Amino acid sequence: MALTRNEPAPLFSPDTANTLRLIGYLALAIGLMVIDHRNDWLTRVRYAASAAVEPMYRLAALPSRVARSAGDAMSDRARLNARNAELERELLLAQARLNRLQSVREQNERLQQLLDAQRSLELGVQLARIIDVDTDPFRHRVVIDAGARQGVAIGEAVLDAHGVMGQIVEVLPDTATVMLITDPAHALPVKSERTGLRAIARGNGALDSLELSNIPISADIKPGDKLVTSGLGGHFPAGFPVGTVREIRNDASGMFALATVAPSAALDRSGEVLILHNLPDPVGPPAPAPAEGPPAPGAQTSDPDPVKRP
Amino acid sequence: MNRLRANDWLFWGSVLACYLLQLMPLPQALLPLKPWWLALVLMYWILEAPDYVSLGRAFVLGLVGDVLAGELLGEQALRLCVACFILMRFRARLRFFPMWQQALAALALLANDRIVLFAIRAVSGEAAVPASYWLAPLTGMIAWPWVFLLLDDARARARVRES
The missing domain is CATH 1.20.5 (Single alpha-helices involved in coiled-coils or other helix-helix interfaces)
Known part of the structure; x- marks a missing residue:
């Protein structure tokens, strides 16, 4: 001193x-x-500080991005060719499946018109990329490179190719934070695809497992059951894959069963994610007819390719 | 005056590097091992150039860390204040410890910080922490000699260039 x-x-x-x-x-x-x-x-x-925070995120993510592109540049031609061929095969397969579903969709639309159901199943999605920063290893959150200016809002669901990843919990002008479904503070309503059994899947802090607690012991659930979002609670639209039941045991009290679930989304660093714009239909009577006029600013701005769900 | 300026650069540069290192992604398996760089670097500055770090500055640096990490506002500020206070108290003794004892002191400091953080999380309602939560102080201990040598070397070079 x-x-x-x-x-x-x-x-x-x-x-x-x-x-x-x-x-x-x-x-x-x-x-x-x-x-x-x-x-x-x-x-x-x-x-307010996002002008300073966002560049820091991008700067911190730079080394890993450079490493990845260096890896891309170094990987040899044969491997790239093989990967390309594989992707083409997959695309072909997906295309074929899509074509088949197209006819199903048309049929479905016709039937829905017959039933006078106004609910649309079209999804407004937006592609975003995960910025590789790690804010806290014990909270499962990722930062994506789309924010308020790209039309992202709090509460929107985030998916990847395999299933539900999480939801938006914080929006900055050009980035947003996603809470993953494995975060200890996250829970989402699911149902079993096979039996329709409803449950709540909670994160337990491990990146590769979810927990279903408070299931009645007599409930019909077994390892291998696929779980999808049930759409109850209004946060996640129904029908997206969440995970597969891995094992079932009694919980500490012995009154209920406790199931461990392997999430189907690739939660550990998948490169690109889909943000689902339209929230599920609210529970209750249908909303009044949509108002004609210009769309609200900021809503559905970049929506290049709305995926249609059959 | 000039030397002070070089030292200033070094101080703020090291703090900025800490924030970046804190945010930098690592493979999943290594994440829990990430040491608390900011505390290690401030430990160096408290031991070697105490004029740079006051409790108030530690508080503000911690707040910036909170804003970057998106944790509870004030969490890192509190932890950093506690750590810096302990270091300032024991500075006279720590300075003359051999390196390995300093590393042990860093371990104790960081372990204490983990307990403080655990208490904060418990109060704010996130009690469960995995066992790997307690590993970070160990890597902090291993990192301490390198942080010390690196910063000391940079400071010596800056001094030589200016004299």
């Missing part, structure tokens, strides 16, 4: 002063945490 103290008699000795200051700062920090916990200040601060 090169500090020279010229004051004749300091009110506190340096040690006590330091302790007092520590207590002051600790109280300040605790106050901030309490306020933030209750009214979400951090989000607002982050939104």
